[in-house]
Structure formats: C-alpha cells, structure tokens
Amino acid sequence: MTAMDTPLLEASDVSVRYRIRGRSRRGSRYLTALDGVSLSWRAGETLALVGESGSGKSTLGRVLLGLIAPTGGTVRYGTQPLTGAVRRRLSREVQLIFQDPYQSLNPRSTVGAQVLAGLQIHRIGAPGVERTAIGLAALSAAGLNPPEVFWHRYPHQLSGGERQRVVIAGAMALGPTALVCDEPVSALDVSVRAQVLNVLADLRAERGLSLLFITHDVSLARQMSNRIIVLYRGRIVEEGPTATVLADPQHDYTKRLLAAVPTVPAR
Numbered sequence: 001m002t003a004m005d006t007p008l009l010e011a012s013d014v015s016v017r018y019r020i021r022g023r024s025r026r027g028s029r030y031l032t033a034l035d036g037v038s039l040s041w042r043a044g045e046t047l048a049l050v051g052e053s054g055s056g057k058s059t060l061g062r063v064l065l066g067l068i069a070p071t072g073g074t075v076r077y078g079t080q081p082l083t084g085a086v087r088r089r090l091s092r093e094v095q096l097i098f099q100d101p102y103q104s105l106n107p108r109s110t111v112g113a114q115v116l117a118g119l120q121i122h123r124i125g126a127p128g129v130e131r132t133a134i135g136l137a138a139l140s141a142a143g144l145n146p147p148e149v150f151w152h153r154y155p156h157q158l159s160g161g162e163r164q165r166v167v168i169a170g171a172m173a174l175g176p177t178a179l180v181c182d183e184p185v186s187a188l189d190v191s192v193r194a195q196v197l198n199v200l201a202d203l204r205a206e207r208g209l210s211l212l213f214i215t216h217d218v219s220l221a222r223q224m225s226n227r228i229i230v231l232y233r234g235r236i237v238e239e240g241p242t243a244t245v246l247a248d249p250q251h252d253y254t255k256r257l258l259a260a261v262p263t264v265p266a267r
C-alpha cells in the first residue's frame, strides 16, 4: 500500500439533517443537507469538492473535520472513528481555511498574537522565542514579508489578500498534514485570487500537504485538483480524475456547472 492509497479522511454513508425554524403538523422540520455521502480523501491527494451554492459542500467539510456530527453514517480519520482524542489530533493536523478571513480573525488582536494563540492552544513550541520564530516563519511562508512588519498589524490594517495569507499562516504554523480550503478565494478581489491560490499550491507542493479544495467554481477546481467530486443537493453525482470528469462529464448537473464557466484559453 503506497501513501497515496492510505485514506486520510473517509466518509461512509454520511447524512446530515439540520433542524430548521418553523414546525409542521408532525413536529420539527428538517432540511437534508447531506444524503448518504461516501468518499475517501487519500493522503497526499488534492481533491476538489464542487457544487452550486447550497449543495452541501461546507457541511461535508465540517463533518469530515468533526465540527458537526453526522445524523447518520460515520467519518474516519485514517482508520479511526472521530472520538474525542482523535478529534483533538485532527483539529491540529487538518486545518480549515474559510472563505471570509474576517470569520477566522479577531479584529482586536494583532496578527502575531493570533498566530501565537493557535500555537498555545495546540501546545506547539516553547512559549516565547521559539513560538515567535515558528509564527514568523509561517507568515513568511505565506508570502507576508518581511514577517516582522505584519506581526504587529491588526486585521483592518491589511488588504483582503493579506488577511487570507494570515489565516493560511496561522494554519501552517500548526504544522498540519492537510488543509480543507472552503471557497478560500471567493471573497477576494479577482486581482489577488491568483496570488493566494499560488501560495496554497506552493505550500502543498513544498510540504506534501493533502488538500481538499471546496468551490462552486469549476475553473478553480480544474486548477487546484487531481480528482474531483461533484455534489448536487447533498449527494455525490459524479467523481473521478479532474481531467476526465471535466473533459467528459457524465452527469447533466456537471455539464451545467461546466457550461456556467467561461472558457479560458489553454495556457
């Protein structure tokens, strides 16, 4: 068995129902966000999860990370179900990056303080000089140079692209083996998207990270993944190597997603 065959995270027949406001005559109302989803994200793999808004992508990302419990089915990290101890390890080893860096950053705290707080929570490095060095190196790796300058800034003193780099740096400081990126550039100006994507691609290549790239944008999936999973109304409708799926989509929904993408001339 090679590293590529080892499952990093696996979902088996996972369903998630959200309880929603309002009551029907028979009691609470529910919305089925995921319905019998099974997938395997293999170690070292760059996997894209694609689907329109509301298809259940973020829910699936959060279930895989143990942030919400599935209503049915199981998630395994490697071979282990997500018990408390496994979840704690998972919360350090697999980092989540959201669409909106403001969701992840505290407006009242400097970049340095936030990076240090993450290291402290996960008890990485010795307090003081060692943690600061880890944090500065992470800022630098995320393209925030010189890192000492960014260390003392507050989120509002940064551009959108810089804020997302800070989030990436905070995640990378923890030494993860994998990243789940949930629409990581959707809130950014088109002009800075490519830069942030490059940072992610470079980190992935340099550190051999596994990447789960969640997006509604098929052109980003094309750019950022080797394998693609298409989610439609909480179900997987198609999956396979990115090039194959996008060259010859089998499902109507995938065809429609592709049709919504302006064609970019080959480079």
Ligand SMILES: Nc1ncnc2c1ncn2[C@@H]1O[C@H](COP(=O)(O)OP(=O)(O)O)[C@@H](O)[C@H]1O
Residues within 6 Å of the ligand: 018, 019, 020, 031, 032, 033, 051, 052, 053, 054, 055, 056, 057, 058, 059, 060
């Ligand atoms: N906390 C929640 N409570 C109720 N419904 C939710 C909640 N989170 C998401 N949903 C609903 O679940 C469905 C899937 O949402 P989501 O996973 O966010 O999809 P996506 O990320 O693909 O846009 C949507 O219909 C959404 O409105």
Ligand SMILES: [Mg+2]
Residues within 6 Å of the ligand: 057, 058, 059, 182, 183
């Ligand atoms: Mg989402």
